[in-house]
Amino acid sequence: MLHEGGHSMSYHHAEIEKKWQEYWDKHKTFKTDTYSNKEKFYALDMFPYPSGSGLHVGHPEGYTATDIISRMKRMQGYEVLHPMGWDAFGLPAEQYALDTGNSPAQFTEQNIATFKRQIKELGFSYDWDREINTTDPNYYKWTQWIFTKLYEKGLAYIDEVPVNWCPALGTVLANEEVIDGKSERGGHPVIRKPMKQWMLRITAYADRLLEDLEELDWPESLKEMQRNWIGRSEGAEVTFTIDGHDKDFTVFTTRPDTLFGATYTVLAPEHPYVKEITTAEQKDAVEGYLHEVETKSELERTDLAKDKTGVFTGAYAINPANDKKIPIWVADYVLMSYGTGAIMAVPGHDERDYEFATEFDLPIIEVVSGGDMTKEAYAGDGPHINSGFLDGLHTEEAITKMIDWLAQNGKGEKKITYRLRDWLFARQRYWGEPIPIIHWEDGSMTAVPEEELPLELPVIKEIKPSGTGESPLANAEDWVNVVDPETGMKGRRETNTMPQWAGSSWYFLRYIDPNNKEALADPEALKEWLPVDLYIGGAEHAVLHLLYARFWHKFLYDIGVVPTKEPFQKLYNQGMILGEGNEKMSKSKGNVVNPDDIVHSHGADTLRLYEMFMGPLDASVAWSTTGLDGARRFLDRVWRLFINEDGSLTDKVTEGSNEKLDKVYHETVKKVTIDYDNLHFNTAISQLMVFTNEAYKVDQIPKEYAEGFVKLLYPIAPHMGEELWDRLGNPGTITYEAWPAFDESKLVEDEIEIVLQVMGKVRSKANVSRDTSKEELEQLALADEKIQEWTRGKTVRKVIVVPGKLVNIVAN
RNA sequence: GCCGGUGUGGCGGAAUAGGCAGACGCGCAAGACUCAAAAUCUUGUUCCUUCACGGGAGUGUCGGUUCGAUCCCGACCACCGGUACCA
Numbered sequence: 001m002l003h004e005g006g007h008s009m010s011y012h013h014a015e016i017e018k019k020w021q022e023y024w025d026k027h028k029t030f031k032t033d034t035y036s037n038k039e040k041f042y043a044l045d046m047f048p049y050p051s052g053s054g055l056h057v058g059h060p061e062g063y064t065a066t067d068i069i070s071r072m073k074r075m076q077g078y079e080v081l082h083p084m085g086w087d088a089f090g091l092p093a094e095q096y097a098l099d100t101g102n103s104p105a106q107f108t109e110q111n112i113a114t115f116k117r118q119i120k121e122l123g124f125s126y127d128w129d130r131e132i133n134t135t136d137p138n139y140y141k142w143t144q145w146i147f148t149k150l151y152e153k154g155l156a157y158i159d160e161v162p163v164n165w166c167p168a169l170g171t172v173l174a175n176e177e178v179i180d181g182k183s184e185r186g187g188h189p190v191i192r193k194p195m196k197q198w199m200l201r202i203t204a205y206a207d208r209l210l211e212d213l214e215e216l217d218w219p220e221s222l223k224e225m226q227r228n229w230i231g232r233s234e235g236a237e238v239t240f241t242i243d244g245h246d247k248d249f250t251v252f253t254t255r256p257d258t259l260f261g262a263t264y265t266v267l268a269p270e271h272p273y274v275k276e277i278t279t280a281e282q283k284d285a286v287e288g289y290l291h292e293v294e295t296k297s298e299l300e301r302t303d304l305a306k307d308k309t310g311v312f313t314g315a316y317a318i319n320p321a322n323d324k325k326i327p328i329w330v331a332d333y334v335l336m337s338y339g340t341g342a343i344m345a346v347p348g349h350d351e352r353d354y355e356f357a358t359e360f361d362l363p364i365i366e367v368v369s370g371g372d373m374t375k376e377a378y379a380g381d382g383p384h385i386n387s388g389f390l391d392g393l394h395t396e397e398a399i400t401k402m403i404d405w406l407a408q409n410g411k412g413e414k415k416i417t418y419r420l421r422d423w424l425f426a427r428q429r430y431w432g433e434p435i436p437i438i439h440w441e442d443g444s445m446t447a448v449p450e451e452e453l454p455l456e457l458p459v460i461k462e463i464k465p466s467g468t469g470e471s472p473l474a475n476a477e478d479w480v481n482v483v484d485p486e487t488g489m490k491g492r493r494e495t496n497t498m499p500q501w502a503g504s505s506w507y508f509l510r511y512i513d514p515n516n517k518e519a520l521a522d523p524e525a526l527k528e529w530l531p532v533d534l535y536i537g538g539a540e541h542a543v544l545h546l547l548y549a550r551f552w553h554k555f556l557y558d559i560g561v562v563p564t565k566e567p568f569q570k571l572y573n574q575g576m577i578l579g580e581g582n583e584k585m586s587k588s589k590g591n592v593v594n595p596d597d598i599v600h601s602h603g604a605d606t607l608r609l610y611e612m613f614m615g616p617l618d619a620s621v622a623w624s625t626t627g628l629d630g631a632r633r634f635l636d637r638v639w640r641l642f643i644n645e646d647g648s649l650t651d652k653v654t655e656g657s658n659e660k661l662d663k664v665y666h667e668t669v670k671k672v673t674i675d676y677d678n679l680h681f682n683t684a685i686s687q688l689m690v691f692t693n694e695a696y697k698v699d700q701i702p703k704e705y706a707e708g709f710v711k712l713l714y715p716i717a718p719h720m721g722e723e724l725w726d727r728l729g730n731p732g733t734i735t736y737e738a739w740p741a742f743d744e745s746k747l748v749e750d751e752i753e754i755v756l757q758v759m760g761k762v763r764s765k766a767n768v769s770r771d772t773s774k775e776e777l778e779q780l781a782l783a784d785e786k787i788q789e790w791t792r793g794k795t796v797r798k799v800i801v802v803p804g805k806l807v808n809i810v811a812n
Numbered sequence: 813g814c815c816g817g818u819g820u821g822g823c824g825g826a827a828u829a830g831g832c833a834g835a836c837g838c839g840c841a842a843g844a845c846u847c848a849a850a851a852u853c854u855u856g857u858u859c860c861u862u863c864a865c866g867g868g869a870g871u872g873u874c875g876g877u878u879c880g881a882u883c884c885c886g887a888c889c890a891c892c893g894g895u896a897c898c899a
C-alpha cells in the first residue's frame with residue numbers, strides 16, 4: 001500500500017482538498033436557488049442512518065455518483081438541488097440509551113457530527129443549508145402532520161396484532177432482536193402476544209402502486225420485486241354452506257374452473273369458525289392441533305413446511321357446483337392473513353393440496369386432463385372433464401364460465417386479492433416520532449390539533465422499559481396524562497412511536513423547502529422540483545422504503561399537497577463494495593475499509609475516482625488496495641501533465657492548436673458526456689485515461705483542450721479539478737463554467753481500416769477511403785494477396801460487403 | 813421451489829441495430845534512469861503451438877439460426893439478489 005510519502009511530491013492532496021472545501025463552504029458555492037429561472041435538476045441520495053461506527057466505504061459510492069451528475073448538470077446550466085440529511089431515529093440509539101443510561105438524542109447528535117465531518121471531507125457538493133434531521137421537532141412536526149391527515153381520511157387505524165413480547169425485559173422486541181426465540185440481549189424467552197397497534201391502510205393503494213410502476217425509469221428487477229411484493233392475483237370468491245349449520249364461509253381461489261375437483265376444504269387454524277363447527281368427537285383432536293400450532297415458532301411454520309399437518313373438524317361443507325358433501329379440515333398451510341383464511345382444496349390440480357390429500361388419504365379427482373393423478377398434481381392447461389357444464393373447455397374459458405355461473409347463482413363472484421398487508425406503523429419505543437393521538441377516558445380518541453404540533457418527545461432522565469409492553473414514554477407521567485382545558489376530561493397520550501420508515505417516507509419533499517413554518521413545503525416550490533430526477537441508493541430498500549414513500553406520496557397527491565403521482569422518476573441501485581476476499585465487509589472478518597484512512601493516505605479525489613472506476617455502478621466488486629493505488633497514480637499523472645515539480649504550469653500547455661489531439665479530445669468530450677448521463681462512470685474514466693495517455697505523447701496541448709479536460713475530470717475529482725482550473729489561470733470556481741462541447745466533424749476519419757474475411761475469419765486488412773463503394777470494396781478484397789492465398793483452389797460462392805466495415809468472402 | 817439478474821484473460825472489467833473479442837486499469841515480465849532502491853518513463857502480456865513468419869482454440873456447457881454469434885433462439889449448469897405453503 002502507498003503511504004503519504006509514497007506519492008508524487010508535487011500533488012499535496014491534504015492541503016488542496018482542505019483549501020477547496022473551505023472555499024466552497026465560505027462562498028456557499030452549492031447553494032440552490034429554489035425559485036431560479038433555470039431548468040431544475042433534483043439529484044437525491046438515500047440519506048444515511050448515522051450509526052456509531054461512522055461512514056462505510058459503501059456510502060460514498062452512491063454519493064459520488066449523484067455528485068458527479070450534480071456537478072455536470074450545474075455546468076450544463078441547470079439549477080441543481082443536491083441535499084443531504086439524517087435518518088436519525090432508530091433502534092441502536094435506543095439500545096445504547098438502555099445500556100448506558102445516556103440520552104439517545106445526544107448520542108445521535110455525536111454520530112451525526114462524525115458522519116457530517118466524514119461526508120464533508122469527501123467533497124460532495126451538497127447545499128448544507130438544506131440539511132434535515134428526522135429527529136428535529138421542526139421536521140417531525142410534519143411527519144406527525146401527515147399522520148393526522150392519514151388518520152382523518154381513515155387510512156390510519158388500530159388493530160390487534162401479535163408482537164414479540166419479552167416478559168423478563170418487560171419490553172417488545174423487533175424481529176432482529178429475537179434470536180432462536182430468545183432475546184438478543186440477555187437470552188430471555190420471547191412469546192407472541194397480541195397488542196393494539198397502529199396500522200396504515202397501504203392496501204387501499206395496492207392497485208395504484210402496481211399500475212404506476214409502468215411509467216417509472218427504474219431497474220426492471222426492482223419493479224418486479226415491488227410487483228411480487230404487492231402480489232396481485234385474480235380469481236374468485238366461492239361460498240360454501242356448512243352442512244347442518246346455518247352458516248357459510250367463503251374461499252378465495254385463482255382456479256374457480258376446478259371447483260368440481262374440490263374434494264375437501266381447509267380453514268386456517270385462526271379462522272373464527274373452527275371452534276364453532278368442530279364436532280364433539282373431533283373436539284379433542286382439533287384443540288390439540290390448535291395448541292400445537294400456537295407453540296410452533298414462525299420458523300417451524302414456514303421453513304419446515306415439508307410435511308403437511310392438519311386435522312378433520314368433523315363438519316362438512318357443500319360444494320356449490322355439485323352439492324356434494326366434502327369434509328372441512330383445519331391445517332396451518334392455510335394462512336389467515338391471505339385471502340379469506342379458507343380454501344377449497346383441489347388435490348388433482350394444486351401441488352400443496354395434492355400433498356395434503358396424499359398424507360391424509362383424501363380423494364383426488366381429475367378435472368383437467370393432461371396430467372397423471374397417480375404421480376402428481378397437474379396445474380397445466382387441458383380440456384376439462386368430470387366438470388358438468390365445463391367439460392371440454394380449456395382453463396381460460398372455463399374460469400370465465402364458472403365465474404359467470406357462480407355470480408348468476410349467488411354462490412360467488414370475481415375477486416382480486418393482494419399479498420400486500422397493511423403497514424404496521426407502531427413501535428413500542430422511546431426514540432421515534434410520538435404518534436399524535438390522545439385516548440380520552442370516555443373511550444374516544446382524537447388527533448392532536450395541528451397548532452399543537454410538533455408533539456415533542458419528553459426528555460426522560462433514564463430510559464427504561466415500562467414493563468407493560470408500552471414504550472418507555474409510559475413512564476413520563478407528566479407527558480402522558482392530559483386534561484382537556486375546555487371540558488376537563490382526562491386523557492392519555494398514545495405511547496407508541498412511529499417506525500423509522502416514517503421520517504424517510506417524505507424527507508425528499510422537505511429538502512425543497514426545509515424551513516417552511518406554514519406547510520411541509522411551499523406548493524409552488526414542490527411544483528418546480530418534483531419529481532426527483534435521479535435517486536440512488538442501495539437495493540436493500542427496494543421494497544419497503546420505496547413502497548412506503550410511494551404510498552405517502554400518492555396520499556399527499558390525493559389531498560393536494562404534492563403535484564405528482566410518483567416521487568422518484570429515475571432510480572438506480574448502487575452495488576455493494578466487498579472486502580478484498582470477495583466477502584461482505586464486517587468487523588468480525590476484519591476486512592472493513594475506513595474512508596477516513598483512505599482520505600488521509602490517498603485523498604478524497606482518489607477514493608471517489610477509485611470507487612467509480614471499480615466497475616459498473618450497480619455491480620458488487622471487491623475492494624483492491626492496488627486498484628486504489630492505480631487511481632491515485634492516474635491523478636498524479638494528470639497533475640504532472642500540467643504542473644511542474646515547482647508548481648508552475650508546464651509549457652506544454654500552449655495557446656495554439658494541435659491537430660494530433662483533435663480527434664481524441666472530441667471523442668473524449670463526447671464519450672464522457674454520454675457515459676456520465678448513463679451513469680457509466682467506469683468507461684468515462686477509461687476515456688479520460690485514454691486522453692491522458694495521448695496527451696503525454698504530444699509536445700503541445702492546446703489550452704482549450706487542457707481546460708476542457710479539466711472540466712470533464714472535475715465532477716469525479718473536484719478538488720483537483722478546481723486547483724488545475726485555478727492554475728490554468730482562471731480565478732474562482734469551475735463549478736458554473738460551461739460544460740465542454742464536441743465537434744462531430746472532428747470524429748470522422750477520411751481513411752478507415754476495413755477487415756477482409758474468408759469464411760468469417762479475418763485474413764487481411766486494408767486501408768480505404770471512407771466512402772469507397774461496395775463494388776470497389778469487393779474488387780479490392782478479391783485482389784488482395786492474402787485473400788487470394790486463402791481462396792486459391794476454391795470457388796467463391798458469395799461476397800458480403802458491409803461498407804465502412806468489412807468484406808467477407810464465402811468460398812469452398 | 814418460484815421470480816429477477818449475472819457468467820468474457822492471472823484479477824476488476826470493455827465491446828451487443830449480429831461485423832477485428834479483451835478498451836482502460838490492476839498484476840506480472842523486460843528495458844531506460846539510478847551507486848542502488850523507490851518513484852517515473854518505454855515496451856510486452858488470452859491460451860496452445862512455432863526459433864520465427866504463421867497456425868489453431870477461445871466470451872459457463874451443449875445444440876440451433878446466420879456469410880458471420882460474447883450479442884438472437886432452445887436446453888442445461890453455476891453463482892448472486894428477492895421471496896417463501898399467497899390458494
